[in-house]
Amino acid sequence: MxxxxxxxxxxxxxxxxxxxxxxxxxxxxxxxxxxxxxxxxxxxxxxxxxxxxxxxxxxxxxxxxxxxxxxxxxxxxxxxxxxxxxxxxxxxxxxxxxxxxxxxxxxxxxxxxxxxxxxxxxxxxxxxxxxxxxxxxxxxxxxxxxxxxxxxxxxxxxxxxxxxxxxxxxxxxxxxxxxxxxxxxxxDLETDPLPLGKARVARPGDDVTVVTWGQTLRDCLKAAETSSASLEVIDLRSLVPLDIETVYRSAERTGRVLVVHEAVQDFGAGAEIAARVGEEVFDLLLAPVRRVATPAVPMPFNPALERSLLPSPEAIAAAAEGLVAEGR
Amino acid sequence: MALIRAFETRVSELYRDGEIPGFVHTSLGQEAVAAGVCGALREDDYMATTHRGHGHVLAKGADVDGMMAELFGRATGLCGGKGGSMHVADPARGILGANAIVGAGMPLITGAGLSSKLLGQGRVAVAFFGEGAVNQGTFHEALNLCAIWDLPVIFACENNGYAEFSANADMTRVASVAGRTAAYGVHAETVDGNDVAAVHEATDRAVERCRSGEGPVVLELMTYRWHGHYEGDAQPYKPEAEAQEWRDRDPLILAERALVESGAATADELAAVRAAAEARIDAATEAARQAPDPAPEEAFAHVFAG
Incomplete structure (x- = not known):
């Protein structure tokens, strides 16, 4: 390298x-x-x-x-x-x-x-x-x-x-x-990088596992700074291969999973991750898997309308806190 | 040509009898195109073909047993039974594959021409396609790329008059493929595709242009599809007189007649060639029948490379 x-x-x-x-x-x-x-x-x-x-x-x-x-x-x-x-x-x-x-x-x-x-x-x-x-x-x-x-x-x-x-x-x-x-x-450009196919824990936390990739990583990290909940933020880095094991290991500790992505929510990659978590570690969950993503509409031109649709740090933090509140 | 005729005739029967699964498209009546073009190529020249590609693949040198076994879906097939009729390939012989997407081979062969040029491979790259594919954007995009980059690519258009069920004249105002090519500043020739010698000579000229760095050539090879778009297609859309006219110009018989008239072969020798082809296909068919299916775990092999 x-x-x-x-x-x-x-x-x-x-x-x-x-x-x-x-x-x-x-x-x-x-x-x-x-x-x-x-x-x-x-x-x-x-x-x-x-x-x-x-x-x-x-x-x-x-x-x-x-x-x-x-x-x-x-x-x-x-x-x-x-x-x-x-x-x-x-x-x-x-x-x-x-x-x-x-x-x-x-x-x-x-x-x-x-x-x-x-x-x-x-x-x-x-x-x-x-x-x-x-x-x-x-x-x-x-x-x-x-x-x-x-x-x-x-x-x-x-x-x-x-x-x-x-x-x-x-x-x-x-x-x-x-x-x-x-x-x-x-x-900072770092050396000794992770190989393709490995997810990275971008920020450790205890209450909610936040799974994301691409631009929304920044939003999730901002949310983690302000949220009353302790967020463990996972940057998947690649959807294929999907390092779902890193998600499971985190979910085993937090019991709560929130998936965040910029793509529209319906039939998005978040649904696949939620399904896998439900199939494999359901018994460990303290709350349902939730998603924060863009609603399934074509992106409007108007800046205010566009902003209203995209995931924000505030929405991510609120969703994470909601997960803690609804937990069993 | 005799081998292709025997292969396609047998495949038609085997498909009718339910021995070959999937979809099958035969090239009966078009054998002179395959033999004439591929006969002018080197073994390491690249070739990409279509859903109607059995003849091209055989003419480029693919193993007959491997071809037949592939059509049966057997583990001994050229692609281990995972490609089938529409995806037979043999990269070791430059055969980049048949393709089930109409027109898709032309961009791929453009890339092969790019490799040949940039890596100094000295190989010519040939895309077979039908006149129906000329209405796909890929023809125009690939031809333009080959032209601006002076790539050693031959666009071998097998003009059999019909795109699936539709007559060429109904689908374009400019029926001449060579005519449509003129817009791209590319050399084109229209050739009797049922005359194997004429096809071979035209391909020789095209290969020479490619190898000398003059860029792509379009060959429009006029021929006719005896069978339907797929095996089982009754072809209600074709005038009987037209079909008969082309059957009377059987490319195999034309080639045999020319050989006898020139003294290059006797009728007995040609009969022996046909008989040998039949025997070869008999053996390939029996071997394919006896061959095993791929192991279940093969379904999961080679999804990802490496």
Whole structure:
């Protein structure tokens, strides 16, 4: 693992850039494909400098043609390259779902392992800036529902770099989902990171296990600072693989589980976690599993309306305190 | 061609008799396309095909026993019984797979062409597809990418006149695939797809262009699908006279006639080729019948790589 510790504190988006540079540096087969990722440096400047450093055969601008270039990334992964394919907004998987859902995640299985597809689908989401209903969706549950696809959602500066590197090194397809509300967040780049597939206890506590990933980690940690309840905050880091054991171990102590996510609540990943907790450690629960998530509506443009829908530290703290109050 | 004819004829019968599960799409009548294109390729050249891909896969060199066993879903199949007719693949021979999503092979083969170019592999990458797939966005997106990146990719359009049940002329104002290609600044040729020598020569020219770095080529290979979209499709949508006209231009008989007329082979030798193909398929069929199903735990293998 590369050591960039001297650059601290680093912004989340800079850490992604460092991860991309490290991935391109350590393996000549790695290429970056996407719209405006080249000399332009990416629409949010995340890929700035990479084209100059690695050239136009490694950092490749594409037409606005997601079905074509994402599919080409999958074909390139089948034949010797290790592409990182950028999908500018996660919402745009709507126009390139076939290479993800029917090709990359099926070809290894359907060929009994004769083909492998080492590709990273890099994308970003993040509501809260009036981007509207077509630029604000967190669709990780949709992706996690596809067998064979790993789904990672870095919530910290360190994970922004290290989960990306882990994703590139993975022998199969990985969806790496950034949250653009975190782009400017500063943090320390740490060394000796956790491997992909391990959850992290971001803050220890005794009363309520709060399970989250991505941007809402910040909201949960803020809630933990102000809540009258003692919150143990778990950053899942990846939905697939799902480190549910870390959740069970915490729930065994707290007896209460709250799942928090930015994606809409209905049929979201929180439902899967609640079901597993109910199936496996029901007898240890002191209260029902609860969720704090965005209501199932398309995200409105109006800033006040949008704010009213997204999870907030206040809502998380209130839900946690409610769990303590209703406990048996 | 004789092997493909024997294979597809047998598969049609086995499917009718319930021995092969799932869906089956045969390429009877289109054998010259598979043999002509794949005959002009090297073993390590890449190829991606469609739901109607048995002929292409066989012509690219896949093991006949492995193919038949795969259609039966057996553990000895090319994909261990987990792919089936629509997903046969043999990456060791550059066969990146049949594909059950119409048009999906073209972006994938674009990526194979990108690997070939960036890694200096020197391989040509060929996507087979039907004229129906030209109405998918993937054709246009992949062709444009190959054009701007000068990739060594051959778009081999098997124009059999029908997209599933629908005649090509009803689904586009521009029936010529080569004509639609002109918009992308890509070289295209329209060829008699029932003339194996013509297909082979056109592919030779396309391969030469690709290997010399001139970028992609579209080959529009005019042929006809004898059977329905799927086995069991009664084809009420096809005029009988049209079907008969194409059956009279059986590509296998045309090829045999040409060989006899040129003195390259005798009728007896050609009869022996057909008989050998039948015997090969007999053996593959019997082996597939006897082969075991995959072990139950195989259902969980290779969901994730590595």
């Amino acid at each position: 590369s050591s960039q510790a001297e650059i601290v504190p680093t912004r989340y988006m800079e850490a992604i850039n460092l991860g991309l540079a490290d991935a391109l540096e350590e393996d000549d087969r790695v290429i970056l494909l996407g719209i405006d990722v080249g000399a332009g440096g990416g629409i949010f400047t995340v890929t700035r400098g990479l084209h100059e450093r690695f050239g136009s055969e490694r950092v490749i601008d594409t037409p606005i043609s997601e079905m074509g270039y994402v599919g080409a990334g999958v074909g390139a992964a089948m034949t010797g390259l290790r592409p990182i394919v950028e999908i500018m907004f996660m919402d745009f998987i709507s126009v390139c779902l076939d290479p993800i859902m029917n090709q990359a995640t099926k070809l290894g299985y359907m060929t009994n392992g004769a083909l492998s597809v080492p590709i990273v689908f890099r994308m970003q989401t993040g509501a809260g800036r009036s981007a509207g209903a077509q630029h604000s969706q967190s669709l990780e549950a949709m992706l996690a529902h596809i067998p064979g696809l790993k789904v990672v959602m870095p919530a910290t500066v360190t994970d922004a770099r290290d989960l990306l590197l882990e994703a590139v090194r993975d022998p199969g397809p990985v969806a790496y989902i950034e949250n653009r509300r975190l782009y400017a967040m500063k943090g």
